[in-house]
Amino acid sequence: MADIVVYSASKIITMDPTSPEATHVAVRDGRILAVGAADCAVPWGDFARDDRYRDAILMPGFVEGHAHMMTGAMWTYAYCGHQDRIDPDGRKWEGLADIAGVMAGLKRALAELPPGKPLIAWGFDPIFLPTERLNRHHLDEVSREVPVVVMHSNFHLMTANSAALAVVGYDRNSNAEGVARFEDGEPNGELREMAAMFPLMRRLGVDFRGLARTEFAMRGFAKSAMRVGVTTSTDLLTDLPEDDIATLTALTGRDDFQLRIVPALNGITQPAEGIARRVAELRKRSTDKLRLGAVKLMADGSIQGYTGRLKWPGYVTGHPNGIWNTPPDRLEEQILHLHREGVQMHIHVNGDEASEAALDALEEAQARYPRFDHRHTLQHCQMADDAQFRRMAALGVCVNLFANHIWYFGDQHYESTMGPDRAMRLDACGSALRYGVPLAIHSDSPVTPLGPLHVAWCAVNRLTPSGRVLGENQRISVAAALHAITLGAAFTLKLDSEIGSIETGKKADFAVLGQDPLAVPPVGLKDIPVLGTIVGGQHFPV
Amino acid sequence: MTAEPDPQTCPPLPVTIVSGYLGAGKTTLVNAILAGDHGLRIAVLVNDFGKVAVDEALILNRSGDVVALSNGCMCCQVGGDLYDAIDRILRMRKRFDHLLIETSGVADPAKVAQIAIAEPDLEPACTAVLVDAANFLDVVNDPRLNDTLLRQVRAADRILLTKTGAVASALDELSITLAKAGGTAPIAVIEKGDREAWHLLEARERHARLPTPGLSRFHALPYESWSWTGAEKVHLGELIAFANDPGLKIYRLKGRVRLKDGRSILIHKVGAVITVEAASEILDKSEVVAIGVKPDFDPTHAEAAWAHAVTLREPAPDPTSAP
Numbered sequence: 113m114a115d116i117v118v119y120s121a122s123k124i125i126t127m128d129p130t131s132p133e134a135t136h137v138a139v140r141d142g143r144i145l146a147v148g149a150a151d152c153a154v155p156w157g158d159f160a161r162d163d164r165y166r167d168a169i170l171m172p173g174f175v176e177g178h179a180h181m182m183t184g185a186m187w188t189y190a191y192c193g194h195q196d197r198i199d200p201d202g203r204k205w206e207g208l209a210d211i212a213g214v215m216a217g218l219k220r221a222l223a224e225l226p227p228g229k230p231l232i233a234w235g236f237d238p239i240f241l242p243t244e245r246l247n248r249h250h251l252d253e254v255s256r257e258v259p260v261v262v263m264h265s266n267f268h269l270m271t272a273n274s275a276a277l278a279v280v281g282y283d284r285n286s287n288a289e290g291v292a293r294f295e296d297g298e299p300n301g302e303l304r305e306m307a308a309m310f311p312l313m314r315r316l317g318v319d320f321r322g323l324a325r326t327e328f329a330m331r332g333f334a335k336s337a338m339r340v341g342v343t344t345s346t347d348l349l350t351d352l353p354e355d356d357i358a359t360l361t362a363l364t365g366r367d368d369f370q371l372r373i374v375p376a377l378n379g380i381t382q383p384a385e386g387i388a389r390r391v392a393e394l395r396k397r398s399t400d401k402l403r404l405g406a407v408k409l410m411a412d413g414s415i416q417g418y419t420g421r422l423k424w425p426g427y428v429t430g431h432p433n434g435i436w437n438t439p440p441d442r443l444e445e446q447i448l449h450l451h452r453e454g455v456q457m458h459i460h461v462n463g464d465e466a467s468e469a470a471l472d473a474l475e476e477a478q479a480r481y482p483r484f485d486h487r488h489t490l491q492h493c494q495m496a497d498d499a500q501f502r503r504m505a506a507l508g509v510c511v512n513l514f515a516n517h518i519w520y521f522g523d524q525h526y527e528s529t530m531g532p533d534r535a536m537r538l539d540a541c542g543s544a545l546r547y548g549v550p551l552a553i554h555s556d557s558p559v560t561p562l563g564p565l566h567v568a569w570c571a572v573n574r575l576t577p578s579g580r581v582l583g584e585n586q587r588i589s590v591a592a593a594l595h596a597i598t599l600g601a602a603f604t605l606k607l608d609s610e611i612g613s614i615e616t617g618k619k620a621d622f623a624v625l626g627q628d629p630l631a632v633p634p635v636g637l638k639d640i641p642v643l644g645t646i647v648g649g650q651h652f653p654v
Numbered sequence: 655m656t657a658e659p660d661p662q663t664c665p666p667l668p669v670t671i672v673s674g675y676l677g678a679g680k681t682t683l684v685n686a687i688l689a690g691d692h693g694l695r696i697a698v699l700v701n702d703f704g705k706v707a708v709d710e711a712l713i714l715n716r717s718g719d720v721v722a723l724s725n726g727c728m729c730c731q732v733g734g735d736l737y738d739a740i741d742r743i744l745r746m747r748k749r750f751d752h753l754l755i756e757t758s759g760v761a762d763p764a765k766v767a768q769i770a771i772a773e774p775d776l777e778p779a780c781t782a783v784l785v786d787a788a789n790f791l792d793v794v795n796d797p798r799l800n801d802t803l804l805r806q807v808r809a810a811d812r813i814l815l816t817k818t819g820a821v822a823s824a825l826d827e828l829s830i831t832l833a834k835a836g837g838t839a840p841i842a843v844i845e846k847g848d849r850e851a852w853h854l855l856e857a858r859e860r861h862a863r864l865p866t867p868g869l870s871r872f873h874a875l876p877y878e879s880w881s882w883t884g885a886e887k888v889h890l891g892e893l894i895a896f897a898n899d900p901g902l903k904i905y906r907l908k909g910r911v912r913l914k915d916g917r918s919i920l921i922h923k924v925g926a927v928i929t930v931e932a933a934s935e936i937l938d939k940s941e942v943v944a945i946g947v948k949p950d951f952d953p954t955h956a957e958a959a960w961a962h963a964v965t966l967r968e969p970a971p972d973p974t975s976a977p
Contacts, residue, residue, distance in 0.1 A: 288772035314741050393839035433801050436760040
């Protein structure tokens with residue numbers, strides 16, 4: 113019978129300026145054959161009609177331009193954050209509002225734990241708990257025998273119970289800076305920064321990065337993506353060993369795998385010539401749902417961790433400036449050579465000194481080896497000012513802004529990192545659009561939860577938990593935000609000819625929504641139900 | 655019956671850290687150490703990119719980023735996570751006598767040292783920070799790099815000057831810059847390809863201020879420095895007396911100081927000239943650095959004189975205010 117299926121929808125938002133709206137889309141061989149009204153497929157011959165999305169809104173599948181496979185690995189462990197979270201299999205983990213709630217949640221998780229295993233929890237954020245700070249005595253009440261470790265949501269801190277501290281032998285005589293103490297000198301259970309956390313993690317076998325490379329994590333990542341309407345996501349930084357490529361190739365080759373994946377190779381592990389050779393070799397191994405060849409460079413750290421590199425006047429608290437992840441000279445050398453070799457780069461820059469260093473290098477690269485349409489993308493780029501956005505426009509540089517930060521860390525930036533004025537231009541989506549810089553917005557999951565509609569809501573409303581509107585003049589329209597989570601992000605991945613809009617010839621990738629994002633009040637954007645996705649014509653209902 | 659040796663009874667693996675900015679000579683030093691006649695099985699972690707350029711004659715085999723040497727040493731380039739690599743080394747604990755970490759050019763060696771301090775299976779030995787004498791003063795003036803370089807200098811147990819040949823005349827200014835930066839570590843000059851460089855591995859942090867047999871062969875610079883930071887307020891008369899004390903042989907002194915009378919001042923001494931001026935801000939602590947020529951200037955004497963004269967001793971009671 114017919115291999116053409118025509119789907120009807122309450123409304124199809126195409127992101128195609130020629131025909132922004134439609135009611136029907138025809139699919140053949142996993143691709144979009146025609147878009148329009150009920151008769152759109154008539155010229156193509158026989159077709160079947162499928163009305164399962166009759167009452168839903170179809171959009172192009174969302175594109176997450178900056179996330180990490182580790183998203184899927186986290187669910188190996190118990191969630192204990194303050195907000196409700198849905199795991200990849202649809203189980204709802206209730207948010208824990210205070211320390212008593214955290215302890216009760218940990219006790220529930222302990223009851224499900226196989227004997228002999230330590231209890232590891234993640235997602236905890238003391239900022240949101242009004243009570244005293246979590247310490248080892250609270251966790252001793254969860255268990256005195258089983259090691260209990262609560263990883264904080266920033267991954268820079270953990271709180272351990274006495275049994276866990278004993279595994280390393282941390283006590284009042286420990287010299288390590290990161291072993292926090294009560295006033296009497298005894299460790300209080302909090303371990304700060306990796307140096308202090310590492311001895312415990314290796315003894316308990318906690319390895320988030322290793323977990324991210326498992327099939328469990330890859331499947332979890334794809335399922336989580338499907339639940340929020342994402343059909344293509346980056347895994348933005350991996351060394352891509354052969355084992356991982358084999359696993360990813362096999363998994364993404366299956367029809368029941370819900371996600372196209374764009375892994376970005378760590379571009380600083382060897383000189384540019386070697387990276388360029390590896391990229392050329394990887395590109396040949398791309399498949400339909402696995403796109404190889406992207407490269408990531410890291411310039412600095414994070415602003416909330418005070419490791420982002422800031423220009424004068426620096427951190428409002430007087431913290432010393434952050435750290436370079438790559439020396440600026442070497443960053444420039446790598447950018448020059450990768451640009452010359454035609455390798456597209458995603459460059460992690462959080463603070464404005466880091467974004468400036470990257471722009472300086474890109475300017476030099478363009479002067480020496482002029483190149484159109486390179487699509488080098490500044491990732492995060494949270495503190496760029498208008499002058500830097502003007503330079504991005506002049507140099508043809510794209511930007512992928514970390515809009516979720518406005519909600520998750522905006523108050524912190526206002527009060528204790530950048531101060532009010534610079535916090536107002538945090539993730540300045542408005543400026544990017546004013547100067548014509550190609551814009552994407554992202555979650556950096558698992559740093560903040562995966563969910564493009566939430567990211568879009570942030571860019572549109574710029575609200576913080578304390579009720580601030582953080583920079584009203586940097587807000588963007590709903591239409592612009594929807595573009596940023598579809599075609600905008602696809603553009604930064606050089607995939608805009610294949611995905612990101614609903615147009616004839618493109619992949620049949622759709623997000624299925626319960627409400628029309630262009631019709632709900634903008635403040636309701638994040639609450640629009642996602643009913644599932646379609647990837648290459650395969651249906652994945654939530 | 656003899657039991658298998660228990661891995662738990664292995665002593666902690668000593669860790670020596672070699673740090674410094676790009677081009678300071680870290681890899682050259684690591685290679686000189688590997689080639690030395692030390693009889694130690696050294697695991698080297700290079701937290702930077704680029705092939706580890708070990709003398710080909712020493713290489714037993716190469717496998718990916720790992721180079722095994724015929725003398726039992728192993729060199730591993732760490733592109734990504736230093737922690738993963740340290741974990742792998744510790745799993746092979748018995749194969750090694752020493753762990754040598756070459757940090758990236760922008761690392762904070764104090765943070766790397768914290769790994770060795772926190773991990774019970776490791777023992778912090780020494781953090782050596784290499785300073786390229788030919789270029790340091792230029793690089794440290796780059797505002798993007800200034801704090802990174804000074805952080806490295808402050809974290810050092812040993813400062814090793816490289817590429818000194820061409821710039822002997824600048825060593826004076828360089829050593830003053832390093833002392834002003836808060837580098838309290840002994841400064842020595844190290845020559846390229848020194849076959850005895852491996853003695854650095856014998857240095858232990860707790861001996862940081864004492865000459866060790868291994869380091870005595872390095873050509874020590876003639877300058878020593880002493881510094882003090884504290885919240886205590888200082889009496890101006892005592893401060894000037896300290897700076898002028900002929901017995902201490904202070905050549906240069908610089909300080910930002912809170913005075914007992916509530917003022918905040920800057921003090922400079924160069925040669926015999928002392929200048930005092932008001933600070934542009936109210937200070938909440940004092941910092942003083944003094945430099946002199948060895949062996950006439952001795953930091954321990956300066957420390958004793960400072961503790962005695964300035965911080966501990968109250969000024970003599972004013973007889974006119976007696977009841």
